[in-house]
Structures are given as C-alpha cells and as structure tokens.
Amino acid sequence: MALKEQILSKEQLQHWRQQVRDEGRTLVVTNGCFDLLHAGHVTYLDEAKQQGDLLLLGLNSDRSVRELKGPSRPVNSEGDRATVMAALESVNAVHIFDETTALQFLKQVEPDVYVKGGDYTIDTINQEERAAVENAGGRIVILGVLEGRSTTNTLKKLGSE
Numbered sequence: 001m002a003l004k005e006q007i008l009s010k011e012q013l014q015h016w017r018q019q020v021r022d023e024g025r026t027l028v029v030t031n032g033c034f035d036l037l038h039a040g041h042v043t044y045l046d047e048a049k050q051q052g053d054l055l056l057l058g059l060n061s062d063r064s065v066r067e068l069k070g071p072s073r074p075v076n077s078e079g080d081r082a083t084v085m086a087a088l089e090s091v092n093a094v095h096i097f098d099e100t101t102a103l104q105f106l107k108q109v110e111p112d113v114y115v116k117g118g119d120y121t122i123d124t125i126n127q128e129e130r131a132a133v134e135n136a137g138g139r140i141v142i143l144g145v146l147e148g149r150s151t152t153n154t155l156k157k158l159g160s161e
Contacts, residue, residue: 006086008095010108016093017056017109026052029111031102033060034081035074042088047143048115049090057091058105061098068100103128110136118144 008016020027028051034041049055059082065074074081078096086094097105106114106129114133116125120142133140 003086006093007082008093013095025054026112027054028052028113029056030115031058033065034085045090051113051141054092057085057094058102059094059096061096064098064100101126106132111138114138114140116142
C-alpha cells in the first residue's frame with residue numbers, strides 16, 4: 001500500500017476495517033498526538049503491533065492537539081505527522097480524528113485490541129473509551145513506557161516549552 005493510501009479518511013476507514021474483519025485479522029488500535037517522533041514512540045508502536053496482525057493509529061488533529069497541549073502545539077501539522085507515522089514499519093494505517101478523546105474513533109473501528117501506554121492503568125484510562133472497546137468485544141493492553149522520552153521533554157531541552 002502506498003504511503004498516502006495508508007492515511008484513511010472517515011469513509012475509507014469503515015471499508016478498511018470491514019476488510020480486516022473479513023480477512024479474520026486482529027486489529028490493534030492506539031492513538032495520540034505523536035508530534036515529535038522519538039524512541040519512546042517507535043518502541044511503543046512496535047510493541048503495540050506485536051499484539052495483533054495490523055496496527056491502526058488514531059492521530060489527534062491539529063485542533064485537538066492545541067486543546068490538549070496548548071496553543072504552541074503541535075509543532076508539526078497533522079498532515080506531516082500522519083505521513084511520518086504511516087511511514088513506520090509497525091503502522092499499517094493512520095486516521096486523523098478531531099475530538100480530544102478517541103471515543104468516537106474507537107466506536108467506529110471497534111478494535112480487537114486497544115493499546116495504551118504505561119502512563120495509564122486500566123482504571124485511569126478514559127472509562128468511556130474502555131467501555132466502548134469492551135462492549136464491542138475488544139480487550140485493552142497497557143504497555144510500558146521508555147522513561148524520559150516524551151515530546152514535552154524534547155521541547156524543554158530545546159527551550160520551547
């Protein structure tokens with residue numbers, strides 16, 4: 001699949017998800033801002049991919065990143081972030097969503113496995129997201145984190161945050 005074809009619109013996402021189901025493949029989903037790619041991101045995404053057959057990454061839109069992280073973020077545009085993420089070997093597809101939570105995205109794709117980073121626990125993740133995944137028959141996996149690796153820490157080193 002060509003790089004641009006891996007970035008799915010809302011309409012394409014539904015068809016892609018159905019195709020994954022029809023093939024009997026396990027869909028792993030994660031989400032986030034992924035503003036400045038670092039070792040923590042790629043390690044996390046590699047571990048997430050190992051939880052199933054395909055990894056779909058839900059990417060926060062520029063608007064939602066500003067709402068979550070502040071007016072100076074994101075550093076990179078959603079189009080650039082989506083292109084970089086789609087180019088990673090571990091990521092099979094990317095979908096940009098505009099909400100500050102992944103709830104509507106998760107309801108649409110009904111992942112077999114929903115992966116979150118180790119800065120969360122099953123009790124601290126968004127409980128509506130948890131319910132949406134579990135009610136659709138999916139399971140939640142919490143992965144570890146690579147300590148000291150974050151976009152915020154990188155920006156602090158650069159004196160931008």
